[in-house]
Amino acid sequence: MELIIDNLSKTYANGVQALQNISLEIPTGMFGLLGPNGAGKSTLMRTIATLQEADKGSIKLGEIDVLKQKNELRQVLGYLPQQFGLYPKLSAEFLLNHFAILKGINNKGERNDLVNALLIKTNLYEVRKQNLKGFSGGMKQRFGIAQALLSNPKLLIVDEPTAGLDPVERNRFYNVLSEIGEKTVVILSTHIVDDVKELCTNMAIINKGQVCLKGNPKKIIEDMKGKVYKKTIHKQELNSYKQNYQVISERLFLGKPNIHILSDVNPGDGFTQINAELEDVYFSEIFNNTNAKSH
Ligand SMILES: Nc1ncnc2c1ncn2[C@@H]1O[C@H](COP(=O)(O)OP(=O)(O)OP(=O)(O)O)[C@@H](O)[C@H]1O
Numbered sequence: 001m002e003l004i005i006d007n008l009s010k011t012y013a014n015g016v017q018a019l020q021n022i023s024l025e026i027p028t029g030m031f032g033l034l035g036p037n038g039a040g041k042s043t044l045m046r047t048i049a050t051l052q053e054a055d056k057g058s059i060k061l062g063e064i065d066v067l068k069q070k071n072e073l074r075q076v077l078g079y080l081p082q083q084f085g086l087y088p089k090l091s092a093e094f095l096l097n098h099f100a101i102l103k104g105i106n107n108k109g110e111r112n113d114l115v116n117a118l119l120i121k122t123n124l125y126e127v128r129k130q131n132l133k134g135f136s137g138g139m140k141q142r143f144g145i146a147q148a149l150l151s152n153p154k155l156l157i158v159d160e161p162t163a164g165l166d167p168v169e170r171n172r173f174y175n176v177l178s179e180i181g182e183k184t185v186v187i188l189s190t191h192i193v194d195d196v197k198e199l200c201t202n203m204a205i206i207n208k209g210q211v212c213l214k215g216n217p218k219k220i221i222e223d224m225k226g227k228v229y230k231k232t233i234h235k236q237e238l239n240s241y242k243q244n245y246q247v248i249s250e251r252l253f254l255g256k257p258n259i260h261i262l263s264d265v266n267p268g269d270g271f272t273q274i275n276a277e278l279e280d281v282y283f284s285e286i287f288n289n290t291n292a293k294s295h
């Protein structure tokens with residue numbers, strides 16, 4: 001099974017070009033869609049999920065023409081949006097059972113088995129009788145996944161799932177997702193680089209509605225080998241470094257800015273070469289893209 005997006009474009013009525021000729025081939029497994037706020041990720045996710053129209057282009061999931069065969073796509077889709085409503089006074093078990101009835105799973109035994117299996121898979125079995133009101137952010141997200149998995153989807157879309165989760169909850173969520181990714185096309189949209197680094201076999205970076213980079217994260221990092229340098233500087237020097245070098249990130253280290261720069265040659269000047277991380281790739285793409293646009 002493969003999801004193929006070809007030349008997809010969307011301009012909103014206010015003139016914002018949210019998607020510009022997006023083309024991606026997404027095989028079974030975890031696919032990370034990385035981009036800053038406003039990059040166009042949610043627009044792309046919602047279009048794939050048949051919740052909004054594109055202006056041009058096509059999307060295919062196997063034989064299904066997504067933009068034309070919306071009902072067919074919906075039958076094999078699991079979608080966890082950025083924000084979703086929950087009924088706070090109901091228990092996880094009750095609500096999943098209720099959604100299963102709505103999906104047409106009428107046989108009680110079959111429904112119970114499915115609900116229990118999903119509660120176990122998402123690590124919520126122990127708290128199945130608790131009202132959702134008392135759930136933590138991570139528990140709510142895992143409940144969202146359980147709900148999205150009710151119809152045994154071939155395509156699962158999760159939009160910014162780990163925002164606001166603490167590291168332990170994030171890890172639990174990763175474990176649940178990676179198991180699903182073994183048999184399903186899973187698209188994970190995020191602006192958190194670690195999400196993609198930990199989980200995804202394929203990825204794309206989008207910015208301002210365009211794909212700036214796509215491929216396997218390890219290979220992408222490999223391509224940047226030998227080009228990233230770091231230096232700890234004084235705060236007041238930051239602007240001058242930004243003028244003289246391609247500064248891709250700055251982070252405080254013991255109260256002083258630690259900058260990473262991109263350079264084809266050794267810049268000297270006290271810089272040390274370091275191993276490139278996915279974060280360096282991400283920031284340099286966003287940097288290039290932003291600069292290219294402003295010239
Ligand atoms: N309904 C809309 N009408 C007009 N402009 C919109 C609409 N929805 C989104 N936009 C604009 O389209 C661009 C892409 O938005 P989108 O929500 O797809 O980005 P995103 O990458 O998901 O960002 P975020 O991480 O903040 O959710 C932004 O400039 C946004 O302001």
